[in-house]
Amino acid sequence: MTRDELAAFDDAVVDTVAADHDLSVERLTDLVRTHQSNVRALPGVEDIVYEWRNYFHQDPLVGRTEAVYYLALPEHVWDEFVEDMGIDETERAALLAVHDRQARAADTDAGVEVARLDADAALVLSRP
Numbered sequence: 001m002t003r004d005e006l007a008a009f010d011d012a013v014v015d016t017v018a019a020d021h022d023l024s025v026e027r028l029t030d031l032v033r034t035h036q037s038n039v040r041a042l043p044g045v046e047d048i049v050y051e052w053r054n055y056f057h058q059d060p061l062v063g064r065t066e067a068v069y070y071l072a073l074p075e076h077v078w079d080e081f082v083e084d085m086g087i088d089e090t091e092r093a094a095l096l097a098v099h100d101r102q103a104r105a106a107d108t109d110a111g112v113e114v115a116r117l118d119a120d121a122a123l124v125l126s127r128p
Helices: 011-020 025-041 045-055 077-085 089-105 114-118
Strands: 061-064 068-073 121-126
Touching (some): 011 025, 025 077, 025 089, 025 121, 045 061, 045 068, 045 121, 077 089, 089 114, 089 121
Antiparallel strands (some): 061 068
């Protein structure tokens, strides 16, 4: 069974971040969905997490559940995703903020190392 790309994101988090960044909820939802879809179309969620865990000196996986990966990555990792999506700085800021807020809001079952998010950019991926 394949999970919805938005399974990792709470509506309340998306609503709050959209308001904070003066973006419509629909637009932010579309950005999140597009990003999740793009990751799935690349090597895939499991493969990209595996690659990042082997590539970076510090393991970027800061929490996980059966349905979600929570990662803390250098912010430059976002550059390629944002470029592929063709979004502006306002939308980029909102997209990164929704990932950060969602990772920080993860329940204790995920075991997210929140302190790692203070130094790196959060990236939340719904597992297929």
